[in-house]
Amino acid sequence: MSEEWITGKNPVLETLKSGRSVNKLLVLETMKQQAQQQLIQAAKQQNVQVQKVPKQKLDAIGSHHQGVAASVAAYDYADLDDLFAKAEAKSEAPFFILLDQLEDPHNLGSIMRTADAVGAHGIVIPKRRSVQLTQTVAKASTGAIEHIPVVRVTNMNQTIEELKQNGVWVVGTDASAEEDYRHAAYDMPIALVVGSEGQGMSRLVAKNCDWFVKLPMKGQVTSLNASVSASILMYEVLRKRDQVGE
Template sequence: MSDIIEGRNPVIEALKAGREIDKILVADGATEGSVKIILAMASEKNIMVQKVARAKLDQISTADRHQGVVAYVAAYDYSDLETVLDQVEARGEKPFVILCDEITDPHNLGSIIRTADAVGAHCVVIPKRRSVGLTAVVAKTSAGALEYVPVCKVTNLSQSIEMLKKRGLWIAAAEMEGNVAHFEADLTGSIALVIGSEGQGISRLVKSHCDFLVKIPMKGKVSSLNASVAASILMYEVFRQRYGKDT
């Protein structure tokens, strides 16, 4: 499935139909007519809008009919986080959730989803803003895992963390300055792992809502790990502690 919609009327119709739109790009200076309608609808639906040079839209366009507007749509449908948790608990399982804080690289998100499937995580959560959505690149990098791992898009990650806490989950954040090594932390119960962005790590606000911070010890010269690599290490530690010799 294509991950972009080009043109003013097609974007308006997608908005009317309730299509899951990650963001809309609008050419600099375009504010009148149908663009004004698009901006108003996007604001009402809390969809991110970015102003970009028209040349940028020319590069993105595949049909050369963008008319100054391109919308990025999800390659797959998103799931509802509380519904996923209800289903997990109905099966008598302990929830295992991956929270991605401002992951903007589609390859990283795709890799995280792929590992989430491998370790039996119940869902991956991304924020509505400042995060890559379910683009075709994410789907391809996940190597089919998107067919099996629900991805939930939430308006506010901190509020979602508080909801998870109320439902009995512990929130562990991957942090270089964490106070416990990942293999020493107790990750056996209902757990949510928070993975930060490629450049900035976990935001201060999100970090303040976490129960504890775990670090991945390193002896090399490079000071940090790629987001998807760090996520994989932590996810497999949960896997090891949960299943141990049963695997």
């Protein structure tokens, strides 16, 4: 398995707290003492070697390192069974996010961050024509990559069929849909489909959705950023499942 570098204080701290295997930690030798000690203490708790290095060493790894970088093994992908197991362990109806050919690593990282916040049980991405788990994704997720399992599948449509066979309802988004996303029920096992930034859902994936919801658009812009749309939908699922006094 190839090596990856995680950079930035919060992503590195989340990586250390998650218990993931970290090969070594590089810390800027001129970093403020308090921040340096926090990182070193977290590394010691996981028996991770710490090296104090000059800025040039960190600059060679990445430009937005914030004075720290952790060397880790490349990210492992989960299996679909892992997502169901996570939902079962929490005694919750499965709540998955299916990303159909998403290409922007910052969008994936942002979606992972929201997925963790709302308690989603995992994300599914295709192996081809899709962003994969990278350092850029990890950075954008601000540590959520350590907590949200990601499944990489060869055929998204076959995966949708498998989800349906396991009682999961697949919900897509379409501007021409009749149902407003705020009126839909989400208390059953749900997989939300988010399409690519430019083309939306592919024709076959759309064909396999059980139903569609729309996000109302009252302005002049005809669509929202993929991660924004996904966040709105995910929080609506949370709102419907965990209502606080109406």
